[in-house]
Amino acid sequence: xxxxxxxxxxxxxxxxxxxxxxxxxxxxITAVEKPxxxxxxxxxRIITDQRSFIxxxxxxxxxxxxxxxxxxxxxxxxxxxxxxxxxNAVHAHVPKIIGFDAFENLLxxxxxxxxxxxxxxxxxxxxxxxxxxxxxxxxxxxxxKKVSSNFxxxxxxxxxxxxxxxxxxxxxxxxxxxxDVQLGLQELSLQFKKDKKIKKVVKKVGxxxxxxxxxxxxxxxxxxxxxxxxxxLYIIDPEFGFVGFPEFDLGxxxxxxxxATGKKGYMKRIHAAYQxxxxxxxxxxxxxxxxxxxxxxLAQLPLDRTLKEKSKLLKKARKLILAP
Numbered sequence: 323x324x325x326x327x328x329x330x331x332x333x334x335x336x337x338x339x340x341x342x343x344x345x346x347x348x349x350x351i352t353a354v355e356k357p358x359x360x361x362x363x364x365x366x367r368i369i370t371d372q373r374s375f376i377x378x379x380x381x382x383x384x385x386x387x388x389x390x391x392x393x394x395x396x397x398x399x400x401x402x403x404x405x406x407x408x409x410n411a412v413h414a415h416v417p418k419i420i421g422f423d424a425f426e427n428l429l430x431x432x433x434x435x436x437x438x439x440x441x442x443x444x445x446x447x448x449x450x451x452x453x454x455x456x457x458x459x460x461x462x463x464x465x466x467k468k469v470s471s472n473f474x475x476x477x478x479x480x481x482x483x484x485x486x487x488x489x490x491x492x493x494x495x496x497x498x499x500x501x502d503v504q505l506g507l508q509e510l511s512l513q514f515k516k517d518k519k520i521k522k523v524v525k526k527v528g529x530x531x532x533x534x535x536x537x538x539x540x541x542x543x544x545x546x547x548x549x550x551x552x553x554x555l556y557i558i559d560p561e562f563g564f565v566g567f568p569e570f571d572l573g574x575x576x577x578x579x580x581x582a583t584g585k586k587g588y589m590k591r592i593h594a595a596y597q598x599x600x601x602x603x604x605x606x607x608x609x610x611x612x613x614x615x616x617x618x619x620l621a622q623l624p625l626d627r628t629l630k631e632k633s634k635l636l637k638k639a640r641k642l643i644l645a646p
Contacts, residue, residue: 339368357376363561364378364380379397392478399561403540406538415460440453442545454591473564480531480562488528491614514639523644530567539570544574575592578616602645
């Protein structure tokens with residue numbers, strides 16, 4: 323596998339892209355830059371004298387946490403997801419594929435412009451009704467897309483995700499020092515990690531996550547995958563995509579809106595606006611699990627909250643998980 327990153331020379335990049343016929347014969351690469359901080363993969367913006375595009379390459383580990391092994395073929399799942407939705411209205415909200423090299427685990431995508439991901443809602447502590455409605459609408463479009471039976475199970479990525487969503491955050495001793503994140507967070511987490519009622523639901527929903535489903539999922543539908551550019555809204559990074567249960571995406575989405583705003587009422591708002599069938603109880607359970615794993619697990623967010631505020635969020639999450 324040829325490693326391509328920000329240190330790769332322009333000449334080497336030029337020769338590689340020409341060999342794949344992804345550049346026009348007279349086209350010259352003029353610059354390479356990082357479009358943002360990729361968590362899972364190496365992501366570069368390639369700028370030529372004619373255009374720009376995005377290059378993504380997966381490694382056998384998580385780019386941000388390189389001690390965590392990850393299936394290298396996740397880039398192929400991302401490509402298949404984009405291909406699956408290109409013939410319905412979702413195509414206007416995802417980048418077009420320019421090229422794919424399965425051997426080098428490399429995907430070339432349309433450059434959507436200088437977008438901003440929506441992690442700013444954590445700081446703003448709000449989301450506009452217009453953006454929220456569009457996010458729910460786009461998710462409904464994804465979920466209604468029928469895919470062939472050979473769409474990847476993506477089981478290795480699901481097992482990785484399962485571990486970090488449903489297992490590690492709920493272990494009392496998981497090797498992760500929460501006090502390094504925020505002093506007092508470790509002690510705060512213990513009452514939730516020791517709660518047998520919570521653990522029982524988490525185990526049940528986690529089991530469902532690994533089972534076959536009937537709905538195409540994005541698999542990581544949170545503000546880091548939502549991109550805005552002027553009035554446009556795009557969805558990226560579907561490498562966790564698989565065919566599962568819709569309440570997973572919906573619960574994850576609701577969790578992040580609740581964490582950003584502190585308002586549990588968004589759960590019913592999202593459920594009511596969603597154009598499809600979804601079980602509110604299962605969606606609530608998933609949302610509560612996602613809130614907990616983001617506050618007391620490894621995958622921390624840029625969420626600047628006091629210990630008291632995090633305690634309130636964890637208590638809300640408990641109520642969601644144990645929703646009657």
